[in-house]
Amino acid sequence: MKKKGLWLSLALVFGFTLSGCNSDSASNNGQKEDQSASKGHEKLEIFSWWTGAGEEDGLKALLKLFQEKYPDIPVENAAVAGGAGTNAKAVLASRMQGNDPPATFQVHGGAELNEGWVAAGKMEPLNDLYEKEGWMDKFPKSLIDMVSKDGKIYSVPVNIHRGNVLWYNKKIFAENGLEPPKTFDEFFQVAEKLKAKGITPLALGDKEPWTATHIFETVLLGTLGTEDYKKLWTGELSFDDPKVKEAVNTFKKMLNYVNEDHSSRNWQDAAQLVGKGEAAMNIMGDWVKGYFVNDLKLKVNEDFGYVPTPNTEGKFMVITDTFGLPKGVKNPDDVKKFLAVLGSVEGQDTFNPLKGSIPARIDADLSKYDEYGKQTIQDFKTAELAPSLAHGSAAPEGFVTKVNQAVNIFVTQKDTKTFIDTLVSASAELKK
Amino acid sequence: METVKTVSERSVTVVPAPRKKRKWTVDHWLAAAFLTPSVVLIFIFVYGFIGWTGYVSLSNWNSLVPDLSFAGLKNYIYLFHDFRFQADLRNTLVFTILFIGVVIVLGQLLAILLDQKLRGESIFRNIFFFPMALSFVVTGVVWQWLLNPSTGVNLFLKKFGLDSKWYTDTTILGGFHLGNIEFGVPVAIVAVVIAAVWQMTGFAVAMYLAGLRAIPEEVREAARMDGATELQIYRKIIIPLLRPITVSVIIIMAHISLKIFDLIYAMTGPGANFVTDVPGVYMFETTFRGNYYANGAAIAMIMLLSVAIFIVPYLISSRKGGS
Known part of the structure; x- marks a missing residue:
């Protein structure tokens, strides 16, 4: 009898917590659908782990810039806090595997992108966007190589940090x-x-x-x-x-x-x-x-x-943060609009001075960067x-x-x- | 034989008086209606997922792409050959023994002291119990500062010529080579034990105090009549009578210490040379940083088993005792 009582009370506690969670997420979903329906565009969820001091400011400024250019496309800052993106990466992995990708997400260029999400068949190539925006000679070739696999380009670099x-x-x-x-x-x-x-x-x-x-x-x-x-x-x-x-x-x-x-x-x-x-x-x-x-x-x-x-x-x-286009998003054209802003001179010069990194593009406005930034931009152009x-x-x-x-x-x-x-x-x- | 048995069983259920059969009243139906969803959910989300984790732990899913092909015990074999996991097992063992040992001794001692009908007993009781109200994460951060070798209590201890390296110490006491690791008592784990003891002793005190209050005064009086000294009363009567409480304390503390994650993660991390790493931290890092899902699942199953070793015999014995 004693044990039965224990089981029942356990079951009850779990039942309540679970039902609590369910109702929460249900109402959230409802809200999301309402908002996107009213504006005619699906909301763009920008997924990152930029929640620290300068980086959050940079991201917000970038979202604001996008909002000014496309006032009819709603965006949402879906940043997940946690050092070096550990928590964000865990959330992202479960969402990608559940076929519920965010509109676009932060990923380091190189193996993390190419051997991770591209190899898993979860990313769309962006060659057409690069050609349309004329980016092929605006990013260093070796950087484009870092975000490409088998001749296809899979993401847009937004910043560069120097490691050495x-x-x-x-x-x-x-x-x-x-x-x-x-x-x-x-x-x-x-x-x-x-x-x-x-x-x-x-x-x-x-x-x-x-x-x-x-x-x-x-x-x-x-x-x-x-x-x-x-x-x-x-x-x-x-x-x-x-x-x-x-x-x-x-x-x-x-x-x-x-x-x-x-x-x-x-x-x-x-x-x-x-x-x-x-x-x-x-x-x-x-x-x-x-x-x-x-x-x-x-x-x-x-x-x-x-x-x-x-x-x-x-x-x-090179440490570079990039954003790509996951397979299966409902609004790929809107995502590409966002990526276009992200890859523009204006976008990069809005984000990077606040974040403290240098732009990935080679034609950025030098006057917006401090002494260290200016020299690093020079080094980036000439260095291996x-x-x-x-x-x-x-x-x-x-x-x-x-x-x-x-x-x-x-x-x-x-x-x-x-x-x-x-x-x-x-x-x-x-x-x- | 079989048929005979069923017939007789049937006749038993039909024959007795109606009052024994117990009709389902509205209360019963209501209770069932309330419980069914929870029971179903528990079976899916607890036992179903334990089964799923067990299945994943036997698979080849060690990248971002789910690969559920059967791998046998490959992941388990890898883990038991892994330096880090061997260190984890050593650390958990040492931590559990030290932590439970100190909590039992200290809990019993403080409870007996509190039981001396002092004035202001409730104040002391609260002081001992308050750390329980904190989350392990808070405890971890605070003790990380306190035991930081260059800023914490060392500033004070240095005046007495003591200069401990606390959780940054990489020495293994009484170390001998076993497998890939040096087996022994990692000095760094002592710092974590101090923090865990600080938080959990109050709980043991409360349990022992309840146990002490349940011992009737007549027992002590009878012992005094027989000429036993106070020390003898405690050694021969009170402490043996507290044994069931000790069993409960061990069970509760063991399942905390075997699964510990948050305290370590907030306080020390894996530590240099993995001197303070535990399976929980390894499971988190290998699954969500390394994307070794099957390895992570295998660690989870080993942790479940290690806790089950303590819990299952307890559940069985308490059921026997109950009925």
């Missing part, structure tokens, strides 16, 4: 008479001098292990060069190549110079060490600039300086572009999570052989 940047505290470098390092040898000389003076040379915050992977990929790029670096992700170059081993050993040596409490910090906490003068250098993408300027109120080239990470002068680790691994452009996400796990173990154990063995066995996935 070494940020340094100007005051510490000036006081100790140091020059920012250009090569690994210089890096270790500088690090050794700083360490001797009791200053943490390199700030790391790998509570989320991708930050360590981020350093590792810049070391790979600096050691292998762009060509060989790219070959790693196609399986043409094996991870047991002696050059990879050299990169792993360099990475290992760099880890001797990081702050002791690295595993309790995230990337902001690590950048803060440099910002506040408790550490000298930090290797991170240029979203750090936004954090320095907006959150810590520091000045570019006054409080902090920047150089490409060792040996990557003239190389550009390399896809970022830590941010999903170089390889499928499954491989990236395995690398992150291997890096997380390596940072503590510093066992080169185990690390390379794990990379080799994980890379079997790349040769599909």
